[in-house]
Amino acid sequence: MNETTGSRAVLDVWCDLQCPDCHRAESDLRALRERFGPALEIRRRHFPLSRHRHALAAAQAAEEAYLQGRGDEYWSALLARTADLAARGTEVLLEVARELGLDADEVDTALIDGRHMLIVDADQAEGEALGVTGTPTYVIGGERLDGGQSQQGLRERVGEIAESLLAQPSGL
Numbered sequence: 001m002n003e004t005t006g007s008r009a010v011l012d013v014w015c016d017l018q019c020p021d022c023h024r025a026e027s028d029l030r031a032l033r034e035r036f037g038p039a040l041e042i043r044r045r046h047f048p049l050s051r052h053r054h055a056l057a058a059a060q061a062a063e064e065a066y067l068q069g070r071g072d073e074y075w076s077a078l079l080a081r082t083a084d085l086a087a088r089g090t091e092v093l094l095e096v097a098r099e100l101g102l103d104a105d106e107v108d109t110a111l112i113d114g115r116h117m118l119i120v121d122a123d124q125a126e127g128e129a130l131g132v133t134g135t136p137t138y139v140i141g142g143e144r145l146d147g148g149q150s151q152q153g154l155r156e157r158v159g160e161i162a163e164s165l166l167a168q169p170s171g172l
Helices: 020-039 055-067 071-079 082-088 090-099 104-113 117-129 154-167
Strands: 008-015 040-046 137-140 143-146
Touching: 008 020, 008 154, 020 040, 020 071, 020 082, 020 154, 040 055, 040 071, 040 117, 055 071, 055 090, 055 104, 055 117, 071 082, 071 090, 082 090, 090 104, 137 154, 143 154
Parallel strands: 008 040
Antiparallel strands: 008 137, 137 143
């Protein structure tokens, strides 16, 4: 599997939007974006865990936020409120949408009609096929790196793999 596109490397990050460990991983993703800029494409992927009651709805709401042009901001804002989401559920999904200037009614409707379930299900199925069992999980250069409570050294390892991929001639 080729994980480079031209002179770019691709980092897939499987995440559960109710997961406190995914919230802690956001600082690593920010640092990687700053370090590599557009040469590292970071793709946020859904992997809602069954133990998090509101994670599936959060993934669907995030997809609606992407459709409305504010997906990354919505994703980060939700991760900053994982405890609030666990306690209050859908109400938090709509509050965050309003705070970001999204059409919260449309987010609510998307949760009701399930229009984004195929995207969420496809991400989850791909993650399972790659051996993802928890979040956050990173895949770069064909290597899976499991995050979770111990993320020590993951940013550095992802950076090493990205540098190696970017140093390869295009077309490999």
